[in-house]
Amino acid sequence: MEAVPVRARVYxxxxxxxxxxxxxxxxxxxxxxxxxxxxxxxxxGCERVARSRFVGISHPAGTxxxxxxxxxxxxxAPAAALVAVPGALLSHVEQRPLALRRVWRAAQLxxxxxxxxxxxWALGGRDAVVAGDVPYALGxxxxxxxxxxxxxxxxxxxxxxxxxxxxxxxxWRGLVSRSLAPIAVHGLAGLMMAVLxxxxxxxxxxxxxxxxxxxxxxxxxxxxxxRAAHQATIRALVQAVDIKDGYTRGHSERVxxxxxxxxxxxxxxxxxxxxxxxxxxxxxxxxxxxxxxLLRKDGPLTPEERRVIELHPEYGHxxxxxxxxxxxxxxxVLHHHERLDGTGYPYGLMGSQIPESARVVAVADAFDAMTxxxxxxxxxxxxVALAELKRCSGSQFDxxxxxxxxxxxxxxxxxxxxxxxxxxxxxIPPPGAPVSSRPGxxx
Amino acid sequence: xxxxxxxxxxTLVHGCAALLAAGSLAVTLYDGLEERRVAxxxxxxxxxxxxxxxxxxxVREPAPLGAAAALSYALLGEAGGRATHHGPAQVVAVVxxxxxxxxxxxxxxxxxxxxxxxxxxxxxxxxxxxxxQPPYNRGMFDDxxxxxxxxxxxxxxxxxxLCDAVLAAxxxxxxxxxxxxxxxxxxxxxxxxxxxxxxxTGAVMALAVAVVGLWALPVFSVPLLLAQMSFRRYAAVRxxxxxxxxxxxxxxxxAGYTPCGHARRVAALSQAVGRDLGLTEPELAVxxxxxxxxxxxxxxxxxxxxxxxxxxxxxxxxxxxALLGGAVVRQTGVDEAVAVVxxxxxxxxxxxxxxxxxxxAVNAYEEKSREGGLGGPLTALEELxxxxxxxxxxxxxxxxxxxxxxxxxxxxxxx
Numbered sequence: 001m002e003a004v005p006v007r008a009r010v011y012x013x014x015x016x017x018x019x020x021x022x023x024x025x026x027x028x029x030x031x032x033x034x035x036x037x038x039x040x041x042x043x044x045g046c047e048r049v050a051r052s053r054f055v056g057i058s059h060p061a062g063t064x065x066x067x068x069x070x071x072x073x074x075x076x077a078p079a080a081a082l083v084a085v086p087g088a089l090l091s092h093v094e095q096r097p098l099a100l101r102r103v104w105r106a107a108q109l110x111x112x113x114x115x116x117x118x119x120x121w122a123l124g125g126r127d128a129v130v131a132g133d134v135p136y137a138l139g140x141x142x143x144x145x146x147x148x149x150x151x152x153x154x155x156x157x158x159x160x161x162x163x164x165x166x167x168x169x170x171x172w173r174g175l176v177s178r179s180l181a182p183i184a185v186h187g188l189a190g191l192m193m194a195v196l197x198x199x200x201x202x203x204x205x206x207x208x209x210x211x212x213x214x215x216x217x218x219x220x221x222x223x224x225x226x227r228a229a230h231q232a233t234i235r236a237l238v239q240a241v242d243i244k245d246g247y248t249r250g251h252s253e254r255v256x257x258x259x260x261x262x263x264x265x266x267x268x269x270x271x272x273x274x275x276x277x278x279x280x281x282x283x284x285x286x287x288x289x290x291x292x293x294l295l296r297k298d299g300p301l302t303p304e305e306r307r308v309i310e311l312h313p314e315y316g317h318x319x320x321x322x323x324x325x326x327x328x329x330x331x332x333v334l335h336h337h338e339r340l341d342g343t344g345y346p347y348g349l350m351g352s353q354i355p356e357s358a359r360v361v362a363v364a365d366a367f368d369a370m371t372x373x374x375x376x377x378x379x380x381x382x383x384v385a386l387a388e389l390k391r392c393s394g395s396q397f398d399x400x401x402x403x404x405x406x407x408x409x410x411x412x413x414x415x416x417x418x419x420x421x422x423x424x425x426x427x428i429p430p431p432g433a434p435v436s437s438r439p440g441x442x443x
Numbered sequence: 444x445x446x447x448x449x450x451x452x453x454t455l456v457h458g459c460a461a462l463l464a465a466g467s468l469a470v471t472l473y474d475g476l477e478e479r480r481v482a483x484x485x486x487x488x489x490x491x492x493x494x495x496x497x498x499x500x501x502v503r504e505p506a507p508l509g510a511a512a513a514l515s516y517a518l519l520g521e522a523g524g525r526a527t528h529h530g531p532a533q534v535v536a537v538v539x540x541x542x543x544x545x546x547x548x549x550x551x552x553x554x555x556x557x558x559x560x561x562x563x564x565x566x567x568x569x570x571x572x573x574x575x576q577p578p579y580n581r582g583m584f585d586d587x588x589x590x591x592x593x594x595x596x597x598x599x600x601x602x603x604x605l606c607d608a609v610l611a612a613x614x615x616x617x618x619x620x621x622x623x624x625x626x627x628x629x630x631x632x633x634x635x636x637x638x639x640x641x642x643x644t645g646a647v648m649a650l651a652v653a654v655v656g657l658w659a660l661p662v663f664s665v666p667l668l669l670a671q672m673s674f675r676r677y678a679a680v681r682x683x684x685x686x687x688x689x690x691x692x693x694x695x696x697x698a699g700y701t702p703c704g705h706a707r708r709v710a711a712l713s714q715a716v717g718r719d720l721g722l723t724e725p726e727l728a729v730x731x732x733x734x735x736x737x738x739x740x741x742x743x744x745x746x747x748x749x750x751x752x753x754x755x756x757x758x759x760x761x762x763x764x765a766l767l768g769g770a771v772v773r774q775t776g777v778d779e780a781v782a783v784v785x786x787x788x789x790x791x792x793x794x795x796x797x798x799x800x801x802x803x804a805v806n807a808y809e810e811k812s813r814e815g816g817l818g819g820p821l822t823a824l825e826e827l828x829x830x831x832x833x834x835x836x837x838x839x840x841x842x843x844x845x846x847x848x849x850x851x852x853x854x855x856x857x858x
Contacts, residue, residue, distance in 0.1 A: 232776030
């Protein structure tokens with residue numbers, strides 16, 4: 001976001017003014033200032049730690065809402081809203097403009113917490129918290145959490161609509177349903193904090209509630225970090241194949257994308273679509289086992305050389321069969337060169353004997369091979385390639401898959417995005433070349 | 444391990460736990476249960492927590508909720524504002540009964556009762572209960588203020604967690620022969636992770652039940668369950684990552700550069716040697732990945748090395764392949780340390796990091812012992828010993844010999 005549109009600035013300013021109005025009655029009310037200070041410090045500290053390099057990736061549900069919600073359950077509305085301010089203003093922001101984002105964040109949280117505290121107060125939640133009447137206290141707390149969630153979603157949708165010109169309906173769709181479950185858990189933790197805070201055991205006991213939450217955030221961040229590393233590994237693996245084969249860059253990724261489009265078009269569920277994306281990405285991984293000399297050979301191959309190259313689906317299957325999460329993608333790796341009429345390899349399966357995933361990947365593979373430039377042929381236009389696929393459907397390709405690809409490309413077009421652009425392919429050493437060590441070349 | 448006699452410490456710990464359990468059951472049966480409702484509620488929670496247990500070699504605390512519920516029952520002084528009167532015997536009996544009940548499905552599924560787990564649970568809960576219940580029931584904590592009381596519970600649980608870590612490390616040490624120090628360090632690190640969540644939840648549950656009654660139990664279980672779920676997902680993605688790395692390592696085998704199963708065998712044996720030499724868990728992870736991928740540089744060769752025997756290559760050629768391998772590993776985005784180990788596996792040992800020394804020696808042993816046929820392992824070890832002047836680090840070769848002696852000089856079984 002280089003230049004923030006004026007209407008977005010105005011929107012943020014309006015929200016900030018509303019937040020200030022919420023904080024205005026502060027001097028007039030009786031507030032336990034030490035509690036406000038303690039909670040605010042706690043929130044700011046946690047926020048700092050959570051977004052620092054120590055934890056790495058920030059949590060999608062973002063922040064230490066339990067502290068804020070405990071404030072909403074304990075304090076009068078303006079005081080509870082004040083708890084959010086220092087943490088939000090001091091928090092680490094990744095993108096510019098920093099000041100605007102911080103103000104926006106603070107104003108949003110002030111309004112959310114204020115609304116939650118008002119709802120909680122109106123429903124008589126305060127007395128339930130003080131009395132430690134837990135089954136009853138859950139009701140007002142639930143309502144307060146809902147109000148908090150709604151206000152945040154409303155404001156978030158608003159900024160999306162104003163700043164990015166996302167249509168209002170689309171901006172709001174899913175915002176509440178996505179954040180309600182995590183915030184409900186935060187609310188539960190907030191309620192526990194509030195109850196213990198007012199108990200004879202005091203704030204010390206309340207702080208202990210945060211520990212399990214912190215631990216689970218830490219584990220969650222580790223999970224994301226490990227997952228990202230895993231994906232980077234798979235991507236690098238695939239690039240090694242592309243380079244070894246002398247393909248144009250990103251062939252495997254594009255096959256993955258085309259497989260995904262076909263799978264979506266066939267109405268498969270998200271999990272299967274993801275598996276098919278991996279099937280497309282990894283379909284040629286067995287080529288790592290074929291001598292580079294053969295893969296790059298100019299001119300016609302002898303029958304024996306051809307036989308060696310045709311072993312690559314079996315090599316690939318041998319490699320990936322131990323990776324549990326790939327599921328049916330493993331069958332796709334083994335059978336992506338089978339043909340419907342039974343003249344393919346390695347097993348010469350016919351028609352429905354060929355696994356569905358393999359039929360998807362076969363079409364995607366052929367499509368990308370035709371539409372990208374190779375050492376031996378120029379790229380053909382998408383329409384020509386689709387026509388060619390249609391011509392071969394029934395004998396080589398499954399007509400259902402070809403039809404799905406034609407539909408999907410017709411609707412969304414074919415704009416393959418190579419996501420693996422952070423790794424420079426020239427860094428893989430050519431065979432036989434001397435290589436010096438490169439400390440810090442990656443990560 | 445059928446012909447294997449458990450070491451004395453093992454017998455001692457299990458014996459103590461059995462004695463404590465039997466004594467507590469007898470006392471409880473004789474005296475009857477105090478506050479049945481409370482006992483039942485905690486028993487149910489422990490059962491639920493234990494049912495959600497997931498066994499696995501790399502899981503430190505398989506049932507966090509079960510542990511937290513058991514500890515909080517041991518620390519319970521009041522429920523909903525009324526004092527409770529149960530003694531340590533009842534605590535141990537309830538926890539034991541609930542754990543046994545919950546292990547029925549696990550046994551039925553053929554996973555076997557994890558006696559270690561049960562023994563440690565009984566001992567830790569017994570320790571906490573003995574430290575807390577008698578003084579409390581005699582009114583010794585009555586003059587303590589609320590916050591001080593909360594801190595007391597926390598301190599008691601932390602002490603217990605430390606003792607438990609020492610006990611677990613001692614058990615692992617006596618069972619496997621791994622050095623005590625690094626095992627203890629790994630156990631203590633686990634206390635900082637999920638262990639701290641268990642401690643906090645245990646203390647908080649005991650306090651919350653005192654304030655609001657038994658309703659606190661389900662409500663306060665939620666954050667801990669969340670933590671457990673996060674840890675499981677983390678463990679799952681780690682497992683997947685390991686599978687992917689192992690598959691990548693198989694590329695050289697598929698291509699015919701190295702014999703089948705070589706990478707996996709080197710990784711398994713390197714891990715054993717690494718443990719013997721006292722590496723910590725993170726270091727062992729690096730070692731495992733590096734051992735799996737140590738031959739990956741050969742993929743960049745135009746023609747395979749004969750029989751994949753890199754140990755017999757001229758030093759310059761071996762180093763070149765190692766550097767190529769390091770470059771490939773860097774590409775994959777694995778931890779930088781792994782690439783360094785792969786890169787330096789062919790250097791003279793004086794210049795190598797420990798992990799690279801291990802990979803080098805184990806790789807050579809694996810290749811030589813395979814070539815040697817029936818007497819291969821012994822001959823290979825002898826050859827390695829003779830070459831300790833410049834190529835293989837003496838301490839690694841000695842450790843390898845110890846590890847092999849422990850597993851009766853056979854090649855590790857591959858999975």
